[in-house]
Amino acid sequence: MRRRSGADQMGQDYSRELTVEAPRDEVFDAIATLDGLRGWWTPSASGNERPGGKIGLGFEGVDEHIEPRVPASRRPTEVEWQILEHSALEEWTGTRVRFVLSTRGPKACSVAFQHVGLSPRLSCYDDCEAGWEHFLGSLLVLAEHGVGLHHWTSSPLLPGGGKSGGKDFAERFSLNV
Helix, strand or coil, X not given: CEECCCCCCXXXXXXXXXXXXXXXXXXXXXXXXXXXXXXXCCCEEEECCCCCCEEEEECCCCCCEEEEEEEEEXXXXXXXXXXXXXXXXXXXXXXXXXXXXXXXXXXXXEEEEEEECCCCCCCCHHHHHHHHHHHHHHHHHHHHHCCCCHHHCECCCCHHHCECCHHHHHHHCCCCC
């Protein structure tokens, strides 16, 4: 995973670009379907993932939820969510999350990720950056190895089978943060 140039400078939105060693259709399904979201973000994903639908994301053991609306889902190239509510982070309300997928051969793709409205000006930025680093890494591991690390889970892929997130996770998988 690598930063796009200037991603954290001058108030620009958080963005990352991932190269994933998995077919674009499979990565799209991991991002755009409830079953996919359950594999890399949270097992408590519900709702309607179709354009115009709303998704509910809950987090076991934490009293918070996220509710995105799906303004766009164009197989196999793009998924966009508009955050209607994040119960713990008011700053997320009205922000947009975008995934744009490009083919890099028959068994690989790139994912350009952007959280429009999440910038270093926000007080939650450092925590959100660490969270996205974890969850985007989890998406990558799910697509490449079949098992994601949703909601700060333990994994035998991590040293000692322990929990990980943020830069520790990225360093373990050489994601270039």
